[in-house]
Amino acid sequence: MSDAKTQAPAFEQIWDDNIEFPAIEEAFREVLSQPDLSTDLRAEAMTQLARSQGHQGQFEAAKTTLKMALETSKEATPYLRYRLEMGRVLRSSGQSQESAPFFREAYEEANSAGPAADYYAADAAHMLAILDPKVGPCDEKTWSQRVLEIARESENVRTQGWVAIVLNNSAWDLFDEGKYEQALKMFIEATAIRKQALDAKETVKSKRTYRIARWSEGFTLRHMEKNEEAYKVQRQLLDEDDTKSNREELAILCDKLGFVEEAKVHRSVLDNKFK
Known part of the structure; x- marks a missing residue:
C-alpha cells in the first residue's frame, strides 16, 4: 500500500480504482492495517470500510464499524463522515426516516x-x-x-464533480416524466463534464461514468425517435467495449432502422454471451 493511499482524502482513490465492493472493503482493511496511521485517519478509513459493507448489505457489520470509528475519534472530519455513512447505512437498510437527521446534521x-x-x-x-x-x-x-x-x-475539483452527478439524477427524473428534450440537454452537459474529468485523470471510475453518460444520451435519443443519432452513439460505444446494455439498444435500433442482419447479430450475442 503506497503512502498516498493512507492520507485523506487521497485514499478516496480506492473508490476510483475499484468497482467491486468486496475489493473496496479489502483495500480499506489494508489501509487500517498500517501501524503509523493517525487516529483521525483511522477513524475516517473506518467510515469508508463501513460504507463498503453497507453496499454489500452487511448493515449490522457496518453499524459496528461506524461505532468503532466514533469511539476512535470525534474530531470534526471523522465525526462528519461518521454521520454521513450512518445515514447511508440506515437508508440502505430501509430506515429512510431515521437516516434524515444524520444527513441534515452532516x-x-x-x-x-x-x-x-x-x-x-x-x-x-x-x-x-x-x-x-x-x-x-x-x-x-x-x-x-x-x-x-x-x-x-x-x-475544490472533487466538489465540482457533484455537478455531473446531480445533472445525471435530474435528467433521469425528467426522463421518467417524459420530458426527453430537457433530459437530453442535462445528459449532454453531464457528458461534457465527465469527459473533462476523464481527460484530467483516467481511472476506472472516470472511464465508466463517461461511458454511462454517453449511453444515457443514446438511450434518450431513441425515446425521442432520433434513431440514427442514437445508433451512432451506441455503435461508437460498441467499438470501445461490448456490453449487454449496449447490445440491447443496438438490437432495438437496428429493428427500427431496418438493419435486419445486424439486429440478428446483436441478438445472437445477447443469447450466447450475455445470458
Whole structure:
C-alpha cells in the first residue's frame, strides 16, 4: 500500500480504482492495517470500510464499524463522515426516516465549516435530495439545486464533480416524466463534464461514468425517435467495449432502422454471451 493511499482524502482513490465492493472493503482493511496511521485517519478509513459493507448489505457489520470509528475519534472530519455513512447505512437498510437527521446534521456542520468541507456539504445535500427531491434547505430551492450551487461555487475539483452527478439524477427524473428534450440537454452537459474529468485523470471510475453518460444520451435519443443519432452513439460505444446494455439498444435500433442482419447479430450475442 503506497503512502498516498493512507492520507485523506487521497485514499478516496480506492473508490476510483475499484468497482467491486468486496475489493473496496479489502483495500480499506489494508489501509487500517498500517501501524503509523493517525487516529483521525483511522477513524475516517473506518467510515469508508463501513460504507463498503453497507453496499454489500452487511448493515449490522457496518453499524459496528461506524461505532468503532466514533469511539476512535470525534474530531470534526471523522465525526462528519461518521454521520454521513450512518445515514447511508440506515437508508440502505430501509430506515429512510431515521437516516434524515444524520444527513441534515452532516450538512449543517459541513456548510458552516466553509470551503474546506464543501465536498461533504454537497454529499449530505445530495443524500437529502434522494430522500425527498421536492424539498430543500429553504422554500426557494431544492436540495439538488443546493448541491449544484455548492459545486459550481467551489474551487475544490472533487466538489465540482457533484455537478455531473446531480445533472445525471435530474435528467433521469425528467426522463421518467417524459420530458426527453430537457433530459437530453442535462445528459449532454453531464457528458461534457465527465469527459473533462476523464481527460484530467483516467481511472476506472472516470472511464465508466463517461461511458454511462454517453449511453444515457443514446438511450434518450431513441425515446425521442432520433434513431440514427442514437445508433451512432451506441455503435461508437460498441467499438470501445461490448456490453449487454449496449447490445440491447443496438438490437432495438437496428429493428427500427431496418438493419435486419445486424439486429440478428446483436441478438445472437445477447443469447450466447450475455445470458
